[in-house]
Amino acid sequence: MTQPLFIGLDTGAPGGDIGVARIGPHTLYQADAYTLRPKLGFFDAEVMDPPYAFNNSGGGGFRKARGASDQIVNEALDQGFDMTIINPLRAGSLVVFCHNDQLPDLLAYLKPRYHRFCLLHWIKPNPSPMRNKHYLADTEPFVHAWNPGHHPVGDHHDMHRWITAGTMAAKVHGHPTVKPLAVMDKILRNVAGRTVIDPFMGTGSTGVAAIRQGKVFTGIEHNPTHFATACARIADAWEQQQA
Numbered sequence: 001m002t003q004p005l006f007i008g009l010d011t012g013a014p015g016g017d018i019g020v021a022r023i024g025p026h027t028l029y030q031a032d033a034y035t036l037r038p039k040l041g042f043f044d045a046e047v048m049d050p051p052y053a054f055n056n057s058g059g060g061g062f063r064k065a066r067g068a069s070d071q072i073v074n075e076a077l078d079q080g081f082d083m084t085i086i087n088p089l090r091a092g093s094l095v096v097f098c099h100n101d102q103l104p105d106l107l108a109y110l111k112p113r114y115h116r117f118c119l120l121h122w123i124k125p126n127p128s129p130m131r132n133k134h135y136l137a138d139t140e141p142f143v144h145a146w147n148p149g150h151h152p153v154g155d156h157h158d159m160h161r162w163i164t165a166g167t168m169a170a171k172v173h174g175h176p177t178v179k180p181l182a183v184m185d186k187i188l189r190n191v192a193g194r195t196v197i198d199p200f201m202g203t204g205s206t207g208v209a210a211i212r213q214g215k216v217f218t219g220i221e222h223n224p225t226h227f228a229t230a231c232a233r234i235a236d237a238w239e240q241q242q243a
């Protein structure tokens, strides 16, 4: 496995003394996204899978079958995110995953900021069991928004056909909400431009797909364990692309 070219404290990093891994042309930061992201400037595309806002407490018998629920709560991945991190002056297009309950506020936030947006879904073949009726556990929404000059590439309308992940384990790479690479590959094929940033990188799925599409990736993740996983996965993807 390829090792990151540099990993450690980078006193010259835009956020001060933070962990940085440089893997070929790709840069991963172990840092707080809200502090660092504004300092990193403009990217062609911002692809993010931020913490969802949803009620993940309780669940009774269903909870036992939802293997990742406790970890989601323990890592505060049910607490939502501050949408002001989305700034059209810093990215020509945006892909953002969200929970059903976040859609009204998210779309209202995006509408005046982006020229166009498309609401999309991907299909989960092995959804978590749910009791509440307003949430469809087997589909997950995401929004692709763009400004002029950053129009999606290729066919958008075939998203539903493409994005049916083969497998979606409750936990892979020690993280409770890893996105399947089939989903991320399709999304990164549709994203315009060369530079991509994911401020809530997790285990680096956006980065792996971005590298497979020949893009230059920047990621931010604050959890040291997930950051280390992302470094290893992205170093692997970079090595495979070089082969």
Ligand SMILES: C[S@@+](CC[C@H](N)C(=O)[O-])C[C@H]1O[C@@H](n2cnc3c(N)ncnc32)[C@H](O)[C@@H]1O
Pocket: 031, 032, 033, 034, 049, 050, 051, 052, 075, 077, 175, 177, 178, 179, 199, 200, 201, 202, 203, 204, 205, 206, 220, 221, 222, 223, 226
């Ligand atoms: C939904 S997960 C992303 C999972 C990712 N798509 C993957 O496939 O591995 C969101 C990630 O954002 C990270 N995160 C949450 N708040 C953050 C913050 N303020 N700064 C940096 N990372 C943050 C969490 O640790 C978590 O790994």
